[in-house]
Each structure stands twice: as C-alpha cells, then as structure tokens.
Amino acid sequence: MSYIIVICILGLLGIGFYCLLITRNLLKLVVALQVLVKGAMLAVLFAGCLVDNMEVAQSMALTIIVADTIVAVIGLAMAIQVRQITNTSNIRSISTLRK
C-alpha cells in the first residue's frame, strides 16, 4: 500500500516538473504547479499516516490548500493580464528580460 502512495507522490511530482520544464503556456504552468502541490500534499498526509498523527497532517494539508489556492489565483490573474496586454499565452513570446 505505502509503495503505491510513494509512487503516486513521485509520479505527481515527476509530471509536474516535466510539465514545468517543457510547457510554454501560461495556463499549463499554473496547472503544473497545482499538480506539484497535490503531490506534496499527498506526501504530508502520507507522513501523517506513518506516524499516526492525522490531525496535524490534515490541518497542514488544509493550510497548504489555502496557500496554494492564493498562489494559483495570483498566477491566473497574471496569465490573464498577459493575455489581455499581449494577446498571447506563450511565455516565450514575452520573455524579453535576459542577460
């Protein structure tokens, strides 16, 4: 059982980082971050299971959800703003800051 959860966690993290490494779309970026957070949250809950302390784990998970939602909201707001200004959701096409 615990192996499956570990694999799930690693799978979610893997998918999330893979997505962050290749995507150019702002919305997919936010989705990738969401996937990553889900993986991390699963890790927290799993840790709670291991030490048999679900109350603390659950309260942590809830707090993470709140924090993560705020981040997602701000990220989406920025993505929309970018779309409105430049008419694109491709992060490469607004990447002017370099060197």
Add this chain to the structure above:
Amino acid sequence: MTAILIALIILFPWFGAVIIWLMKDEQEKLTHILAMSFTAFSAVLSLVLLTRIGQDQISAYSLGIGMGDLAFSADALGIILTCIANCIGCLAVVFSKDYMNGEKDLQRYYSMILLFIGAMSGLVLTSNAMLIFFFWEITALCSYQLISFYNDDPKAVRGGLKALFITQFGGIGLLLGSLLIFSQTGSLDIQHFIAAAQAGEISSAALAVAGFGLIAAAAAKSSQFPFFTWLPDAMEAPTPVSALIHAATMVNAGVYLLCRFAPAFQGVAGWNTTVLWVGIITILLSSVMAIFANDLKRVLAYSTVSQLGFLFAAIGAGSVTASQFHLLSHAIFKALLFLCAGAVIHSVGTRDMRLMGNLYKKMKPVAICFIIGACSLAGIPIFNGFWSKELILEAIHSGAPLSVYILMLFAVILTAIYSIRCVWMVFFGKEKSELHVHEPGRFMKYSLYVLAAGTVVSWLTFGGFSNAFSKSLPHHEIEAESLGKFLSTIIKDPLTYLAIFMVILGIVLWIFHKPGPSKAVLPKVLETCAVNSFGFEIINEKIIDKIQNLSEFSRELQSGILNWNIFGVLTGLVLILIVLGIGG
C-alpha cells in the same frame, strides 16, 4: 595628551572634508582658504606630535567581535610619516590655490585630499591590524577618486580605476596577513603579534603566508614589480595630487607596512631576499622606462617607482632606518619635483618634454627649484637625497651580496642619466616651439621655496631621526647614531666616492651620447621594451579581457527562459544531494 593629539590629527581633516563638501560652487575663495587652514592646522598638530614620540600605546574601547580595539601607538615610524603626510599635504593644498584656480568641483577635490590625509595619519599611527587595512582601503578610495578627478576624460577614469584595482588586489594580501595575525594570536594588536612571532609562538607556515601576503600588498601600494603599472597612469591626476599621493604619501604606505612588520618576519626564509629583489628589479625596470619616457610627469612617476625600489631594497637588506630616512628625503624632493613640474605644465600647457626646452630663462625660480630636486634625486652631494642614498648603499653593501651592490651602483648611473635628461630637455637645449609661458602664481612659489629649502637641509635631522627610531621601536633593534658620526662614516668611506663617481659617470654618459635615434640593437630593444612597460601592460589588458569574456559567458546563462530557470532549480537540488551524499 598624546591620545587627544592622535584623535585630532585623524578626525580634524575628516571634519574639514565634510565642511568643505558642503561649500557652494560660488564660494570658491572660501573653499581654498578653508582647505588651507584645515591642512595647515593639522600640519601644526603633526609637528606637535613629533615631540610625543615614545613607546606609548593608546587603546580606547573595543570595536566589536573580531575587530580588536581602537588602538594607536606613538612611535617614530608612525609619527614621522604622519608629519610627512600632513606637512607635504599642506604644501600641496597651498600650491593648489593657484593651480586649481577656477576649476569646477573644488569641494570634491579638497574633501578627498583631506579625507586622504586623515586616513594616511590613521594608517601609520594605528597599532590594530584591522584598522591598518581599514585606513589602507580609504587611501585607495581617495587616491582613485583624485586620480580620476577629471571624470570627463576617459584616460583619467582609466588611470583611477587601474590604481584602485591594482592596489585593492594587493590589499587582499594585507587582508590575508591581518586575518592570519588574528587567527594565530587571537588578537589584532601588532606589537603583540611581533613579540609572538619573535618568540616563535606562531606556526611557520602561517607566518610565511602572512609575510608574503604583506609583501604583495606593499608592492601593489608602492607600485613595485610586478604591480608597477598603475603609478605612471595615475599621472592623469591634477599635479598637486600627484605630488601629495603619488610621491610623498600614499606610495609610502607600502614601505611603511614592511617596515612596521619587518621584525616579525626575520625568521621567515626568503622574506628579506624577496623584498630585496622586488626592490632591485623595480629599480632597474623603472629607471630604464624613465630614460625613454617623454611625458614629464611620467618620468617623475617612473623615478618615484625606482626610488621606492631603493626603499624596498633597504628593507630587504635589513636597514629600516636607511629606508625611512630615504623615504623622508624622497618625500620632500619628489614633492618639490612634482610641484615644479606642475608649475611648468601649468605655465606651458603641455606635459610633453619634447615640446619644451630652454625654459630656464623664462621661469628661473621654478627651474632652480627643479634642479635642486633633480640633483637630490640623482644623488649629488649635500642635498638630502645624497645622504640617504649613501645610507641605503651602505646598508646594502653590508647586508646583501656583492652582486646586489653592483646592481645598485648601476641603478645609480641610470638615476643620474634620467635626472639630467629630464632637466636638460625641459629647461635647457633648443627651444622647440613657441610656447606661451605664464608666470607661476604666488602660492605656487611659496610651497616650492619651502620644499626646496627642505631638500637642502632635511638631512641635518638625521641625529634626532635615528634617536627617535631607536628609542621608540623596541622590536626593530635600531642603534642610535649622531649626525656627526653619520657624516664622518659617509665621508670617510671610499665607497661613497665610488657612488659619486657613478653619478658623474651617468651625467657624462648622457652628455656625450649621440642625440637622435640610436642605431645599435641593444638600446633599440630596450626602448621598445621600456615604452611597452616590459609587457606588463599587455598582461593587465589580457586579464581584463579574460574577465570580461567570462562575464559575457556567465550572462548567457541568464537566458530569460522560464523552463531553463526551472531546470536551474532541479540542477541545484541534484548538486546539493550529490554534495551532501559525498559529505555525509
């Protein structure tokens, strides 16, 4: 009393710097007067301080963890250098009254000079190794600001930055040295360190690293081999600044550092020899460069470098007194030469000696002062440079191998050649062009006369000088010698006449050489090498190039692509895991 004097002598010029900075552009006259009065007062203070030479250690409160105490010592080494800095600083400021008349940004000019003078006093008076570094860096800051005073001129900016980088780079040696002192003795007190080193309580490896670090720092600050390239470029500074910083005070800081720490490193194998050879190589290279240079200020700059080489050689041969006595002479006659050169440049409007000639008739007082300075530089008897150079030659004869002494005699010939060449090209010979000559100002002449008088008589102080050194520096083990004894030793010594003969030989050689481009191979090769600073300029430029390429390469890493940034994060994680895996 001593404590108050020391505090005043550092803080008073700094206070003056702040006041002058706040002056308005319109208050030009007031700015000059304020600067003169501030420096004059601190010069008086420094002369009063001369009477307090002793073994006093003054220590106030602690500065904080790892920083030692705010501590000063009132020994001859420090106080005499303070006097030189303050008095010559005062004369340079008086000279500036005319020289800088009508210039913009006088506030910055005078503030930096005052900040510099205060820092120089602090540097030589403190007995805390961290504070030496502290003041050391302030002098670097001020000299950089003053060299690049004419910021609109790219050459001046370049010269200033070069001085800053090279002296700072050398300063790392001092940083290393003082940190090793701290780590080995647990305190930053220099006297304590010297005592511990002499007692053999410090590990020889640490002592050696500290010793060579200090040599690097001193060589960079005093513009010695292989760091001598900055001083000639520093000549873009206004001439009074050249006189103050690049002849009389700042470059002496390196020599001071070695003199201060010399007793601690007597046990380090090769330390004295290294100092000796750094000195000698510098003397030879820079003398040759001086012979081939055509810019009046550059000739003086190279001669400064070579005279500082004499000071290094003297320390290497084990005679701190000889080194310091020549330092005193050199500070006076070189300030005189620079200020004369300033008067000449101010009058004729060019620095190129090839365009000058036959100026003797047009500006007699300046010419006579310059000739006095040049005679002293060449080592012609009765001027102060003669006596102190004899002292160095004597020290090298007794404290170093004969081959070194022979090289030194050769250096004396070279010195004579470039001195006479410079005097001849500027003041005699054919008139090269129709230059309109201004009469030098009143204040310029005053400071020249004072310095010329100093050049003629300063060697009379030898008795008091040597007495002060032996009395106040217990670790250096210096024997006092009276003026009479000193004179009689030099006059009776046949080697003195050999040296005088070398000087005359040099002058004769120059007078009888064929003017115009030489056909022989050796002088030609030498000239090419000398004009190109023996390749050291190219090395400097290569290093700058390499660093800039590296910088451009590292900027490519900042690709601005988000995916790449995330890749950086993951790489970081992997690297950290690897290092932790190996380490743990």
Add this chain to the structure above:
Amino acid sequence: MKNNLILWLLFTPMISSVVVYVVGRFLAPNDTEKPNKTVWLCVAGIAATFVPFILSSINILNGKSVATTIGDITLAFDGISMLVSLTVLILGLAVILFSVDYMAAEHSEEKFYGLLMILITSIIGLSTSTDLFNIYIWFELMAVSTYSLVAFYRNRATSLEAGIKYLTQSAAGSIFIILGIAMIFGTTGKISMQDIPALIASSKRIMIAAGACFITGYGIKCAFVPMHFWLPDAHSQAPSGVSAMLSGIVIETGLIALLRSLSALNPAAASFGIIFLLIGALNMLIGNLGALRQSEVKRMFAFSSISHMGYIALGIGFFLTFQESTASADGVFFHIFNHAMMKGLAFLAAGAIVFNLKQAKGDHSPLMVKDLDGISQKYPWYALLLSIAVLALGGLPPLAGFISKWQIFAGGALSKNPWAMFLIVFAGINSVLSLGYYAPLVNRMYRHQPSQTVLAGISKCSATMLASLILLGIFVVLLGLFPMLISNYTGSASSALLNMFR
C-alpha cells in the same frame, strides 16, 4: 502584557495593513498626481510597531525571553527576530517614505501600501516562529505579498513577465519545502524544531534528503546559484521601493527561514556547512560576473544582491562548518543589516533618479548606466548618496559594508583552516571584482558634463524621498565608523543562532 508582546508586534502591522487599504480606498484622490493620504497611516503603523518591538528588545537585551503560545503554535522572539524586525522596520519606513511621491501617480496605491504592511508582518512573523510548518506559512504569506508587488505595474509586459517567473520558481520552491516538512514529520511525528534533533539523529538519509529539500526550496528565495535566475528580473522590474524591500530583507528572510528549518536537522549541521561554503563561492562569482557588464542600473544592483548573498552564505558556512568560527555569525547578521541599508539605499537612490528623469526619458524604459552621466551637477545629493551606497556595497571603508565583510572573514580565519583562508581570499578577489562595476558608476556620476537625459530631468527633488535616502545613508556611514553601535543586536542574534545549532 509581556506574553502578548509578540501578538502586538504581529497585530499592529497586520491591522494597519487592513486599515491602510480600506481608508485608502475612500481617500483615493481625484487628482492622480497627488499622493494618497493613507500613506501617512502606513507610516503611523510602522511607528506603532516600533513600540512592541522596542519593549520586546529590551526584554531580550536584558536576557529575558519573550514567547507566547496559542494552541499548538509557539511564537518566540529571540535575537534573530530582533535583528530581522529592526531591519525590516527601518527599511520599511524608508521605503514607505520614499514611495509617497514615487507611487503618487500610480493606480491603486492603497493596495501597494497594504501589501507592503502584510510583507512586513510576514517577515516579523517568520522570524518568531518555532515550528517547521509555521515558518512555511509565514514564508508563503511573504511570497504571496511580493508576487503582487513585483507585478505591480500590471500594464507592463516586462513587469508581468518578471512576476510570472518569480511566482513559478517560488511556488516550485514551496513544493520542496513541503516535501522536506513531510519527510521530517513522517519520521518523527513532530514539527517543532526543538523536539526534532533528538528524534531524527539516527535517520541519516532522511536528514540529508530533507536538508537538500529545504536548501533548494528556501534557497530559491535566497537566490542561491543555480536557483537565482528569477532575481535579476524581479528586482529590476519591481517598483524601486519593492526592489529595495526584496533585496534588502526578503531574500535574507529566506535565509533565516532556511536556518531555522535546518536547525531541526542539527546533527548534520556541519555537512550543510559545506553546501553553504560552496554556494557562497558560486554566488559571489556569478553575481559579480553578471553585474560586471550590465548596462541597466537596477539589474546591476540585482546581480550584486546575488553576490552579497554569497558573502552571507559564506559566513553561515564558516559558522556551521567550523566550531571556532562563531564570530562569523556576528558578521552575517551585521551584513544582513548593512546590506539592507546599503542595497536599500542603492535601489531607492536609483529610484529617485528614475523618478526625476522619468519625463525626460519619455517612457518606462529602465535607468541605464549612461543616464547617470554627470548627475552630480544637477542632483548632488542623489549622486552622493548613490555613491555612498555603491562604494559601501563594494566594501570600501569607512562605510558599513567593509566592517561586516571583515567580521565574516575574521570569523572564518579563526578556524585556522587553509580552505577557509582560501575562500576568504576568493571572497576578497570578488570584492575587488565588484568594484569593477561600482566604481565606474561613481566616475560617471561625477562627470562635469551632464547627459541630455539628466539635463531634461525635473530639477525639484522630493523632500520625502530625500529624507528616506538620508535615513538609510546615515546608517551606512555611521555603522562604518562606529560598528559597536549595533553589536548588541548582532551579538544576541548570533547567540540565538548558537543556541539553535550548538
């Protein structure tokens, strides 16, 4: 009262952030050129926060502890919190004063001030927390408030770009932090930093994995190379006041969070020390090389922040690796404070110049190095203060940066380890290298012939801007000459660090 001091310390800025925002909504002036009056409420909020801060500090300096417990959460005000709060309050005050005129013409200023107060709250809160998860929460709050601040100019594509890059990297960092917490929690069942070391000492692998997660996660905020790529973009695009906050205190707070979290893994502290030493060396080099050929002023300062984090990390590395190097910790905290003042001053002075030259430049193009030509002729005070800031950053005395760098090095030297000496020499070379971009700036500013941009700038200098610059400038000069003025604060911060790790 004593037990509630921390709550007051946290509630005062938190409540003022709400008040500032709400009142600001109503007070929003019709004339968009005038500053919103709510800014003075913000100043009052900072001033009010100083009261509980000073009361708590007196307790700490007298050797008493200040702590409070609400439910399972314990907040403790120690030496580190004291130093961090002092820094953030002084810098915050300067930034708010600076922003009065700087932000006056911007849309929804009140949001800016509200977020700034939240930022200040979160930094103070972070410095007082005692358990792993609580730190993460404050850290996330700090991050969230800065996302919006970085992308404050929401109609500029570059500003949004910087914001998105910052958000993505920072959010990815949070994942690692959560993972680290999960690992430790899954091994010990505790999240309070004091309880963990005894329980975890036997599970070496977990310690290494969790430590690496923390260093990566918080390291992104601290701009540790190679996780630093967001920083030059964010710092150069944010409003100048925010750049000052970010560089001056936010990245350092990341380091405090990292240290607090690592203290839970105390038994492995020495091996983390090596990481800090390596990162320190890398950061100095990459930061300086990046800044060396930079033609944009704020971006140059941003790269210089990376190199300064290198000095700080080096000091932490000395402290963790070598038992003797406790003085390095003093140096680190001193440098954190000094860096806040110096870099704050640099960014604000650059911002003030941007503000005065804005119309001359005609658009929102960044301040270039060549725009600074001859600025001293027109704005002598700005030129002087910016010169002081950059020379202090370059480590030249008699300014503050020199002293704290020296203290870090002196601590390292006490270890008598040849590698430590080597790193110190390397750091010294980097300081010289950094003058390669600071010193030419000063030369430019003191040219006699101003550039066209400067000539076309507004002549009038804003009084509040100048006041904020002078406030920071005084610290930079004063601490260089009298380093003992702050030694009480750095001393108790360093002993708090000592408590955490030894």
